[in-house]
Amino acid sequence: xxxxxxxxxxxxxxTGKRIxxxxxxxxxxxxxxxxxxxPGLGLRLIYYxxxxxxxxxxxxxxxxxxxxxxxxxxxLSLESAIPNQTALYFCATxxxxxxxxxxxxxxxxxxx
Amino acid sequence: xxxxxxxxxxxxxxxxxxxxxxxxxxxxxxxxxxxxxHAGEAPTFLSYNVLDGLEEKxxxxxxxxxxxxxxxxxLKELQMKDSASYLCAVRPASGAGSYQLTFxxxxxxxxxx
Numbered sequence: 001x002x003x004x005x006x007x008x009x010x011x012x013x014x015t016g017k018r019i020x021x022x023x024x025x026x027x028x029x030x031x032x033x034x035x036x037x038x039p040g041l042g043l044r045l046i047y048y049x050x051x052x053x054x055x056x057x058x059x060x061x062x063x064x065x066x067x068x069x070x071x072x073x074x075x076l077s078l079e080s081a082i083p084n085q086t087a088l089y090f091c092a093t094x095x096x097x098x099x100x101x102x103x104x105x106x107x108x109x110x111x112x
Numbered sequence: 113x114x115x116x117x118x119x120x121x122x123x124x125x126x127x128x129x130x131x132x133x134x135x136x137x138x139x140x141x142x143x144x145x146x147x148x149x150h151a152g153e154a155p156t157f158l159s160y161n162v163l164d165g166l167e168e169k170x171x172x173x174x175x176x177x178x179x180x181x182x183x184x185x186x187l188k189e190l191q192m193k194d195s196a197s198y199l200c201a202v203r204p205a206s207g208a209g210s211y212q213l214t215f216x217x218x219x220x221x222x223x224x225x
Contacts, residue, residue: 004154042217043155043199058212090154097203100145101213103154 003027004104006091012110019078021107023091031094032074033101034058034066036087043090049074081111114138116216118200123222124190132185132198132219140205145213146174146185147199155199158185187221195223 004025013019023032034046045058047066055066063085067075078085088108092101115137124130136144143162147155159167161176161183173186187194197218204212 040217043201043215045212048212098143100157100160103156105154106152 002105004091004093004102006089006104006107008107009105010108012112013081014112015080015082017081017111019081019109021076021089021091021109023074023076023104025072025074025091025093025102025104027093027095027102028071029093029095029102030071031096031101032068033092033094034064034074034076035090035092036060036085037090037106038087046076078109078111081109083111085109086111114202114204114214116200116202116214118198118216118219120217121220121222123224124187126190126192126223126225128190129186129188130190130221132187132221134183134185134200134216136181136183136200136202136214136216138181138202138204138214141178141181141202142205143203144174144176144183145201145203146183147201149197149199149218151196158198190223192223192225195221197221 007022030051032049035043037043044060048056049068052068065077090106091104094101117135146158149155159174166175171188176183197220199218200216201213
């Protein structure tokens with residue numbers, strides 16, 4: 001079984017809709033991250049969580065919110081989706097700030 | 113600010129050696145990662161350099177020069193399955209913000225027969 005899972009894997013929605021992307025991990029890591037990847041722009045950090053009680057904004061947090069429901073679960077919400085949020089979204093985990101990050105399989109989101 | 117430069121695309125022949133360069137200008141430095149990403153898949157970790165020098169791991173090696181703000185990933189005995197994007201990511205100085213890896217835009221490597 002995969003250590004980091006994301007649901008859904010693909011989602012098509014309309015402008016203005018609320019969307020939640022979910023991430024679960026079985027690695028026992030405290031650090032969890034949400035990134036988006038756009039062609040030609042690379043991976044950009046949206047939010048980061050040290051643990052259940054510590055959540056931090058990343059480079060591009062506007063238009064997004066997150067919830068860390070448990071050590072193993074970190075959800076990303078788009079309160080009112082817009083077309084320029086169409087992207088590939090990745091969740092990742094790491095043991096500490098100095099260890100490699102393990103990525104989930106990604107969620108391809110299309111906002112029409 | 114953070115700036116990381118990598119070539120956009122490279123092509124190499126099966127069985128050959130290829131070097132993918134990465135240059136960075138960041139506010140402090142506390143390590144550099146290389147990740148491999150096949151099309152439509154998740155990035156996977158390849159290497160981590162924090163001190164100057166060469167780190168070898170099988171067919172892949174990674175080099176770092178902190179004074180020059182430069183790293184490269186060396187792939188030997190290229191195989192078709194090495195066709196992928198290679199992402200360079202820099203960790204800024206320790207302390208606040210040290211968790212925010214800055215990723216380059218990636219180098220798409222195509223291996224041809």
